[in-house]
Amino acid sequence: MKNILVTGGAGYIGSHAVVELLDSGYNVIVLDNLENGYIELVDKRAKFYKGDIRKIESFENIFIENKIDAVMNFAGYIKVGESVIEPNKYYLNNTYGVMNVVEVMKKYNVKNIIFSSTAAVYGEVKCEGLVYEDYPTNPINAYGMSKLMAEKIITDAAKAYGINYSIFRYFNVGGAHEKYEIGQKGDGVTALIPIILQVAKGEREKISIYGDDYPTKDGTGIRDYIHVVDLVKAHVAALPTLFENISGIYNLGNGTGFSVLEMIDSAKKVTNKNIEIEVIERRMGDPASVVASSEHARKILGWKPVYTNVDDIIKTAWNWYKKL
Numbered sequence: 489m490k491n492i493l494v495t496g497g498a499g500y501i502g503s504h505a506v507v508e509l510l511d512s513g514y515n516v517i518v519l520d521n522l523e524n525g526y527i528e529l530v531d532k533r534a535k536f537y538k539g540d541i542r543k544i545e546s547f548e549n550i551f552i553e554n555k556i557d558a559v560m561n562f563a564g565y566i567k568v569g570e571s572v573i574e575p576n577k578y579y580l581n582n583t584y585g586v587m588n589v590v591e592v593m594k595k596y597n598v599k600n601i602i603f604s605s606t607a608a609v610y611g612e613v614k615c616e617g618l619v620y621e622d623y624p625t626n627p628i629n630a631y632g633m634s635k636l637m638a639e640k641i642i643t644d645a646a647k648a649y650g651i652n653y654s655i656f657r658y659f660n661v662g663g664a665h666e667k668y669e670i671g672q673k674g675d676g677v678t679a680l681i682p683i684i685l686q687v688a689k690g691e692r693e694k695i696s697i698y699g700d701d702y703p704t705k706d707g708t709g710i711r712d713y714i715h716v717v718d719l720v721k722a723h724v725a726a727l728p729t730l731f732e733n734i735s736g737i738y739n740l741g742n743g744t745g746f747s748v749l750e751m752i753d754s755a756k757k758v759t760n761k762n763i764e765i766e767v768i769e770r771r772m773g774d775p776a777s778v779v780a781s782s783e784h785a786r787k788i789l790g791w792k793p794v795y796t797n798v799d800d801i802i803k804t805a806w807n808w809y810k811k812l
């Protein structure tokens with residue numbers, strides 16, 4: 489049985505990766521500092537270590553005590569707005585932290601890494617059609633830049649130390665597991681689906697829509713939403729490719745765009761609640777439409793998303809979130 493180290497495994501996406509790995513027959517070891525993660529989200533079948541990727545001495549023991557076959561790095565900070573105010577916080581965790589992980593991998597001869605990157609590496613997307621992996625990278629905030637720099641650290645390590653990588657650029661991740669009691673906790677989250685559901689649950693008065701005069705079907709911004717279980721399944725599908733020394737950078741999205749108003753309408757239908765909206769000024773740098781091509785992941789990993797209907801994505805998120 490192969491041993492997979494999941495950093496950030498107590499977080500939203502990491503906890504979903506843990507159960508999918510376990511259900512696929514891998515041994516799972518989790519490293520998390522529990523700053524934004526929750527021990528109750530970590531499946532009991534996994535071995536848990538508390539440590540911090542910013543401090544090698546806090547996690548090196550994992551590599552001494554276990555023979556790690558691959559690392560999945562989910563640990564990091566995720567708030568775009570905060571990254572603009574506190575860029576160093578993001579570079580320290582999302583960039584330097586990843587360098588530490590790679591350094592320890594090198595020391596203990598671990599050859600495979602899967603890395604959570606983001607569509608934010610593309611910056612202000614100006615294409616009408618789908619975004620492919622060769623779209624120029626030009627992040628407009630420290631979050632996107634911290635991830636792009638981490639990508640570079642990994643691809644350089646691949647060349648220099650013979651490390652194989654799957655770098656996944658996520659678009660908007662949503663939903664919750666249907667089989668396990670895990671999902672996205674709402675506190676401080678800035679993603680659209682949790683905010684809409686907070687309004688539906690009465691925890692927030694209304695949702696602000698940043699501009700309704702974009703050149704889109706209803707004037708609101710269009711984005712690509714991928715279900716968290718589909719997303720982590722791509723990670724599990726990438727492992728055999730790494731073990732065959734195949735590396736790659738892959739966009740992960742649904743391939744279909746939904747407008748903010750469509751998302752709100754869907755949430756109204758799913759939750760059967762009224763969702764108050766207010767339209768405010770556009771946000772600087774927000775493009776009209778960003779939709780992923782995941783053709784590369786489909787082709788190389790033999791993967792495809794199952795939750796293609798946005799109602800189903802919101803339904804799984806609501807079923808989890810309403811119980812919190």
Ligand SMILES: NC(=O)c1ccc[n+]([C@@H]2O[C@H](COP(=O)([O-])OP(=O)(O)OC[C@H]3O[C@@H](n4cnc5c(N)ncnc54)[C@H](O)[C@@H]3O)[C@@H](O)[C@H]2O)c1
Pocket residue numbers: 495496497498499500501502519520521522523524525526539540541542561562563564565566581585604605606607658659660661662679
């Ligand atoms: N949620 C999204 O839509 C989205 C989109 C693009 C990329 N990503 C990336 O996916 C990854 C996971 O995101 P998430 O939504 O699950 O976030 P999350 O905050 O729920 O999970 C991150 C986890 O990492 C842990 N962590 C943070 N810094 C750490 C450190 N220095 N050492 C050890 N553990 C640390 C946190 O405690 C938390 O459990 C992140 O790297 C994020 O940038 C997420």
